Amino acid sequence: MSVTTAAHATAAQAAGLDALRRQDPEIADVILAEEARQASSLQLIAAENFTSPAVLAALGSPLANKYAEGYPGARHHGGCELVDVAERIACERAAALFGAEHANVQPHSGSSAVLAAYAALLRPGDTVLAMGLTHGGHLTHGSPANFSGRWFDFVGYGVDGESGLIDYGQVRALAREHHPRAIVCGSISYPRHPDYAAFREIADEAGAYLIADAAHPIGLVAGGAAPNPVPYADVVCATTHKVLRGPRGGMILCGAELAERIDRAVFPFTQGGAQMHTVAAKAVAFAEAGAPAFTAYAHQVVANARVLAAGLLTEGLTVTTGGTDTHLITADPAPLGVDGQAARSRLAAAGLVLDTCALPWGDARGIRLGTAAVTTQGMREAEMARIAVLFGVVLREERDAREVLAEVRELTRTYPPYPG
Structure with missing residues (x-):
């Protein structure tokens, strides 16, 4: 997609939001707040991603x-x-x-x-x-x-x-x-x-x-x-x-x-x-x-997931199967003294958004995360290693969640979902 086409799509979306603000400011506020949430935290839910402006334009079409x-x-x-x-x-x-x-x-x-x-x-x-x-x-x-x-x-x-x-x-x-x-x-x-x-x-x-x-x-x-x-x-x-x-x-x-x-x-x-x-x-x-850029993206998603999984292992989490072949990682934070539900809450407070999942042993829940969205933002292996360290810091409660959130927001400013 050309820069001009992307700019036109973004302009059309902005015009639509302006109309929505005038007609229904309550819903407009929800949309804008969600846009801000996505742009100021790391979306690590394995089932989520960021669509292109062109896809959004088709969704909002007549x-x-x-x-x-x-x-x-x-x-x-x-x-x-x-x-x-x-x-x-x-x-x-x-x-x-x-x-x-x-x-x-x-x-x-x-x-x-x-x-x-x-x-x-x-x-x-x-x-x-x-x-x-x-x-x-x-x-x-x-x-x-x-x-x-x-x-x-x-x-x-x-x-x-x-x-x-x-x-x-x-x-x-x-x-x-x-x-x-x-x-x-x-x-x-x-x-x-x-x-x-x-x-x-x-x-x-x-x-x-x-x-x-x-x-x-x-x-x-x-x-x-x-x-x-x-x-x-x-x-x-x-x-x-x-x-x-x-x-x-x-x-x-x-x-x-x-x-x-x-x-x-x-x-x-x-x-x-x-x-x-x-x-x-x-x-x-x-x-x-079907474009070559997507092929590069898909392989980077996997490379990022492998680095993130290895980093979580280093931080002391138990990673199921010892790693990943895909975009998806499941892990047990129990070795750090926390279950999946509590881990999700702690990480969310630091701007690290993910899911819990069943584990194939016992009744405890683990965490499930993926690298599709952060790879769309342009992050690579170095950022994945940094994120893994943040996981360990948060789950061990070595730093206040607000300090880690500030570091997460620094990442999202460098790699925004939709560059201006």
Whole structure:
């Protein structure tokens, strides 16, 4: 994106905020305060990133006004000629980016994408094998509070107690015992690459569909920094935010033989009208992810995560699997005398924003963090080493959180999310 285009997008956003201030100052204040919060603290939540001004411009465009139930050329509303173009572009770009025969870009979220995949391939009561929730599985992988746990019979596989790595022997044994209709590979807190070929072999042996929930690594896949699940999985579900750096939303990739089933599972079975402003923003993000600069970015995300993980180990935290292959790190702060919930609170007070997560041992919660957003800001290995030291200082309570916050704000001034 050219500097001129970025400037025009920023100017348009500023004009929109001026109008909002006049009409609804209360909501304008919330938006401005959130903008300030993001710009004055480090966003280390593994599922978050900063979109480009171009993506934001598409999200705030008049496409938000258009109702477009159905698919290009077969809508249930008139006046869809132009949004049809946007959706076709988004689908073509997604399919080309990931080497898929078919892409559906309408899912409103990653969970919506997974719901549609289940709807296309399963019937209520079917058995599904997925990563157990305490080992890193997502809510859509069988939580009793989620549609998945209520509609299907989930069996959970886990990680090895010593290495923290997926126990593929256990996966195979469970598949032989339970004969699942589908196997799900993917998690929200597993920092290593899944062995998609091993999952494919186990699924074929069990006569099961293989669903890859690639919400977290799909951006790394786009940048060539993680293995691509598309050649192995029957269906790949993903988000378009996180490392991919697009708008909040989901997508589904599959082969041509499942295209119609997937499309009908998205609409009309699980969703109504597509959010066309979001679809257009996804198209923008796919184009950005296909550029050489994004490849460099994705590899820097991983390099940063490895340095940050090594730094946390040096500071005394227990890092699961001993490190990471991705943007994501999970760690146990217990050796520093604090649990995950307390660690998150202490770190937040110092401007270090992250999540807690389940750990694959005991009932304690750890912390989950990622390097996608800070890498978007331009930070590299030296900054990651510095951040790791700040973690240790805060968790050991060696300095007042306000002093550390001042240091964090120095970093964000040097590396702002959206340079002026």
